[in-house]
Amino acid sequence: MPKFLIWIAALAALIALPHGLSFSQQEILVFLTINVLLVASYRLLTLTGEWSLGHVVIMGVGAYSSALLTKKLGVYVPISMLLGGVIAALIAVLLSFPLFRMKGFYFLIGSFAAGEIIRLLWKRFRDPFGGAKGIKGIDPMPDFSVGFYQFDFFEPTSYYYFAGIIVAVCLWILWRIEKSPVGLTFHAVHWQDKLAQASGVNVRAYRTLAFAIASGFAGISGALLAHYIGTINPNAFDIDLMVYVLTWAIVGGTATFYGPILGCVVLTVINEIVLRELGLEQMRPLIYGAIMILSILFLPNGLESIVQKFTKRRAAEGAPERRPAE
């Protein structure tokens, strides 16, 4: 089974990857891993046709929740991360009541406003959120050993492996959801909510479900971030990062599961390796903007459309299958 071998090879490459990198590149790799989960969770929301501008703030909800749970209540770190995701999902359910009275453009603006309100609350209430300075000294993930490998979380490599496992599990769950009848219903709600409703689908409930799941996984990504950098503040979750998430999703394409992930990885590599080496880091917003415009003009279906071209051709040459496996 060549497909199986490809997966093994990819896994081996991912395990070996940090050993070929410098310390700062290893750190970037950790952020990249976390951002992959962020953007993949964002895609689940876009399945129902809604584009939110509050996703990064929801990520922050997970970060704050997990940080506070460990700091104030002494919850054990990996469990606090899970709870951070649960709290982010619950906040999303609450937000869905006002937000899902809106659709399309209004939802976009509404989600932005909701996010800004949450950030304002973080700034306003110094207890417990720490005000504009945020929370410092967040408990790191405690070190542990699994026999053949000693996790030492001062090392980015260790955290990369740890986050990688969590992200992989989360991606697997997201993928299972998308390929399930629930995922099909999300698509149905997106393409023709009237017909979906006439088929007995509670459209409102499904939109809320997608929003809650996406937010839950965004929350976990936020918690992973918080316990890695040890300090969070409201500005870490501002609109800048949201624009990056949108850029990753648009440049990668949102028609497939891997599209946004591809966008995130490719743009991060361009940004961190190429731009940093060239000393053009300061121009990141400009260059991201240019890439976004260029990709909308010349690659309207995203990077994924290039991949699809190749896999389609391969499938066509192989078996006379009408629908190539995605």
Place this chain on the structure above:
Amino acid sequence: MTDFLEVKDLTMQFGGLTAVDSLSFKVAHGSIHGLIGPNGAGKTTTFNMISGFYKPTEGQVLLRGEDISGLQMHEVARRGVVRTFQHSTLFAELTVLENALVGTHMPFRPNIFAAIIGWDSEDRSGAEARAKEALEFFGLDHVMQERAGDLSHGHQRALGMAVAYASHPDVILLDEPFTGMNPEETRQMMDLMERLKADGITILIVEHDMQAIMGLCDTITCMSFGKFLAEGGPQEIRNHPAVIEAYLGGARHVA
């Protein structure tokens, strides 16, 4: 035959326009009931109120004696009343099979936790079997993997009915199901309607093709300018002076 679905003094106003004006009629269980009238008579609006897409300004929709007016569309659907749309409304980006699978949402309600773990394989295969059965019934099994948006107009109409049929409805509301079909296809569809009726499904149908309506329906209700005009069997309606008047007097469609 008992009163199964009853529309009582149903009224719908859009601003100053009264699209449906205290309309009442009864649909007997297991019958094929036609709703006809010139363009703009308010037939689609009536369907929209029965199916829960609009909340009536006044009046009631009674299903087995229960007032279902004002319920949401999915709540009405879950009570067994499923509709199709006048303009081919499909999941154009999804395949024909996926369209039908959405139709099985009610009998095979998805469960997200079971789906993640993989404990829903029985439901999935059940849903697939039902979807394929519905497609086969409407003669669409050979285009199962095609994009719904790429189908011919007639096939799109048939798919709309297959999606509705896949949900095991008690009542199907069909809004002009034969538009875009040639006479041969229309005849085949009429046979299928008869088979649905034989299965015990109640059909309420809006259609401008008078030959089809007259051939199919047990009872026909005719409306004009939102108001009830006449009711009876095909023979009665065909010869009813008020109906002839409504169709000839200033209407575009002539029976």
